[in-house]
Amino acid sequence: MEQLIKIMSEIRPDLDFEKETKLIDDDILDSFDIISIVSEVNEQFGIEINVNDLLPENFNSAAALYDLITKMLNE
Amino acid sequence: MNIISLEFIIFAVVFALVFFIVPKKWQWAVVLLGNIAFYAFAGIGYIIYMIIISLITFLAAIKIEDIVNASKDELSKAESLEDKKAIKAVVNQKKRTICTWALIVAMGIWVVLKYTNFFLDNVNLLIEHLKPGAMIGNVSWALPLGISFYTFHAAGYLVDVYRSKYPAERNYFKYLTFISYFPHIIQGPFSRFDELGVSIKEEHKFSYDRMCEGAARMLIGFFKKIVIADKIGVAVNAIFGNYETYSGVYMLFAMFAYGIQLYADFAGYMDIVCGFSKILGINLAENFKRPYFAKTVDEFWRRWHITLGTWFKDYVFYPVSMGKTGQKMGKWARQKWGAKMGKLLPGYFALIFVWTATGLWHGANWTYLVWGYLNLIVITMTMQLTDFYEKLKAKLHIKSEALYWKVFCIVRTFILVCFFRFFSAAPDITTAVKMLKYTGINMQWNVLTSPTKLFVDVEYIDIFFIIIGTIIITLIDILDEVGVWEKIKLKCPMIIRNLGFTIIIMLLIMSLGSKSDLMGGFMYASF
Numbered sequence: 001m002e003q004l005i006k007i008m009s010e011i012r013p014d015l016d017f018e019k020e021t022k023l024i025d026d027d028i029l030d031s032f033d034i035i036s037i038v039s040e041v042n043e044q045f046g047i048e049i050n051v052n053d054l055l056p057e058n059f060n061s062a063a064a065l066y067d068l069i070t071k072m073l074n075e
Numbered sequence: 076m077n078i079i080s081l082e083f084i085i086f087a088v089v090f091a092l093v094f095f096i097v098p099k100k101w102q103w104a105v106v107l108l109g110n111i112a113f114y115a116f117a118g119i120g121y122i123i124y125m126i127i128i129s130l131i132t133f134l135a136a137i138k139i140e141d142i143v144n145a146s147k148d149e150l151s152k153a154e155s156l157e158d159k160k161a162i163k164a165v166v167n168q169k170k171r172t173i174c175t176w177a178l179i180v181a182m183g184i185w186v187v188l189k190y191t192n193f194f195l196d197n198v199n200l201l202i203e204h205l206k207p208g209a210m211i212g213n214v215s216w217a218l219p220l221g222i223s224f225y226t227f228h229a230a231g232y233l234v235d236v237y238r239s240k241y242p243a244e245r246n247y248f249k250y251l252t253f254i255s256y257f258p259h260i261i262q263g264p265f266s267r268f269d270e271l272g273v274s275i276k277e278e279h280k281f282s283y284d285r286m287c288e289g290a291a292r293m294l295i296g297f298f299k300k301i302v303i304a305d306k307i308g309v310a311v312n313a314i315f316g317n318y319e320t321y322s323g324v325y326m327l328f329a330m331f332a333y334g335i336q337l338y339a340d341f342a343g344y345m346d347i348v349c350g351f352s353k354i355l356g357i358n359l360a361e362n363f364k365r366p367y368f369a370k371t372v373d374e375f376w377r378r379w380h381i382t383l384g385t386w387f388k389d390y391v392f393y394p395v396s397m398g399k400t401g402q403k404m405g406k407w408a409r410q411k412w413g414a415k416m417g418k419l420l421p422g423y424f425a426l427i428f429v430w431t432a433t434g435l436w437h438g439a440n441w442t443y444l445v446w447g448y449l450n451l452i453v454i455t456m457t458m459q460l461t462d463f464y465e466k467l468k469a470k471l472h473i474k475s476e477a478l479y480w481k482v483f484c485i486v487r488t489f490i491l492v493c494f495f496r497f498f499s500a501a502p503d504i505t506t507a508v509k510m511l512k513y514t515g516i517n518m519q520w521n522v523l524t525s526p527t528k529l530f531v532d533v534e535y536i537d538i539f540f541i542i543i544g545t546i547i548i549t550l551i552d553i554l555d556e557v558g559v560w561e562k563i564k565l566k567c568p569m570i571i572r573n574l575g576f577t578i579i580i581m582l583l584i585m586s587l588g589s590k591s592d593l594m595g596g597f598m599y600a601s602f
Contacts, residue, residue: 011418031388032458035396035425036418039405051393052238075159 001066007040008062017062024056034059041065047072076116078261078347079300086113091354099278106252106275106357113257114220121219124188128181128222129247129254132229135177136236136243139170143239174237178230185226188218193439221260223436227386228254232268234390241269249276256357258348262341264362265382271359279356289353291576295551296346298579302544302586304339306537307332313531315500318510321531323518326510328529333500334493335545338367341380365552370484372453375492383436387429396425415462423455437499442507446498453491540586547579 008017012033015023023029029037037059038049047069058068076083090109097105114122146166153159192213199210232250236243244250253272259265266272314321314329321329345362352359360382369375376384395401401421409417434447457464473480497514501507522528530538554560564572 010414031392031396032418032422035393035401035421036405038397039402039417039421042402043406051397054389054393054397055240075156 001062003044004041004066004069005062007044008037008065011036011040021061023061024059029059037065041069045069045073076113078344079297079305087351091351094279094355095281099280102279103249103252103276106256106355107248110252110255110257110260114255114260117220121217124184124219124222125225125255126251128184128226128229129251131177131181132233133244133247133250135173136233137245138173139233139237140243142166142169142173170237174233177233181229181233182226185222188216188222190435190439224260224263224265225254227265228259228268231265231386231390232272235268244268244272252276258352258359262344263380263382264345264360265386266360271357274356274358277356282356285356286354289350289355292350292353293347294350294576294579294583296343296348296350298544298583299339299343299346299548302540302582303548304336304343306533306586307339307530307541307545308336309537310530310533311336311500315510318513321519322513322516324520324522325529325531326514330493330497330514331489333496334367334489337496339544339548365556367489368485368552368556369488370481371457372450372488372491373457375488376450376454379492383433387433391429391432392422392425395428396421401425419458423458426451426455440502441504442498442501445504445507446495449495449498537586540582543582 005017009015012029015028020028034054038054041047042049049068049072053068058064076086090105094102094105094109111119111122114125143166146162149162150159153162195211195213202209202211232253235241244253250268250272252275253266253268256266256271256275259271311329311333314325315333318326342363349359349361362381364378364381366375366379369378401424404424405417405421408420430447430451431444433450434444437443437446468475497510498504498507501510527535527538530541533541551560554563567575
């Protein structure tokens, strides 16, 4: 989780990812932020989040994204 | 059937009555019959294209879902992680093949119908240079009503099922009801099956409050279209059609008037169809969020034709930027120029596809491509120069939250989007360039001493309607933008509310008999 928060904070230093829970629903992250986060996460965690996984429920919070990463690592 | 007609009003009333009279479980079937009846006015023969495109995407979606369901059993029996991965790879390959071929055929029909003449015109340009006289004749088939919209609805549905966003619809007629829903078939909004499709299938009770709200919104829509768009459009057509005579200030006026006309026309249509859907209890996606209050061109496109933007974001921007090429570009840019370019470059790359598609979607003409690329250039430049602008603003002691700065940004954005539209308004690039040239020469400043002359070919009484109408709509938009319009609507005493609607109805009725009127269809319907 720490590694994920670090990735997200480097892309959007203005946000507190431990508190935000409506990153997509409230339009806090824009499309450029999302593709950047996905690119970094894919590289650092060795997984392949693709366009099919771009659902609000996977990106609304760091915890939700972490769940997706964990699920992909276990598959 | 023109939505601005008595026959549409009668059609809508009969439709709504039947919709609420029949047993609720058959309401969706009434919608389907209404859609077919509405389509029949444009030529029932054209419905064949809708049936083919919807059938292809319907069957492909079911096949994709069946493949996924069948694989679940295989996956549960798989003994190792490698076996699971191998099964998933085979399933994904099958899904991709079906989805790709279905999209090629469905969108291919639309591409052939819409772009054949554009393609032939360009081939002929080449032939003219190589072998004069050997030109290929254009095709004369007509573009079926709403094909650009229902093809995109169908394609979006198929891709969503492919992405397992929601289950495939198993009843073709229910799916066809979504695809052919007549309020969104002429000029949008772009709807999603998990929103509109589900909403249509639900059972709807009649609600008096909802009817009043929907009817009021329809009234505002008719007002925008009849009192503003169709009247100011007379002056726009007269000036743009004779730009050599009406140069300088006239052209500048027409440039902004065209912006007002487009908004009143398109947003007016959205108010009518969203209002009508509201009466039925069916939720139609919103397409506008006071676009002329946008502070940047990028923001403008998040407020104007919102559903087109989100369609391209979901089905073009993300697949391209997250594809292998986009991701490689990101990594390369990050190593070469740092984190910022690493973040922006895949997006820029995808925006080229988005704006090429957006331009061509609006029209099979180079003018629309140029218009699209002008938007692209300004949007990417704004993103690229953000840091520079922030430094400049700090040096000049400009505060982003200051009212004067917000107003400056809003005016600047309005000027830019109106300026770009020279290219979407002109029939070809040469004319667009000439129109631009005549905007800057022979200024005819003297017309400003008598500004009503700017409203070329518009009667005095209609100038009054345009001005009053624009003021009313602008005031409503300002109140909505600052967040008080909804509160005013709720707390407004009944007598004032009725007075407001009486004024709008009176203006509408009075303006119906005027001489300066385009009396045409909706501008976005031609896209």
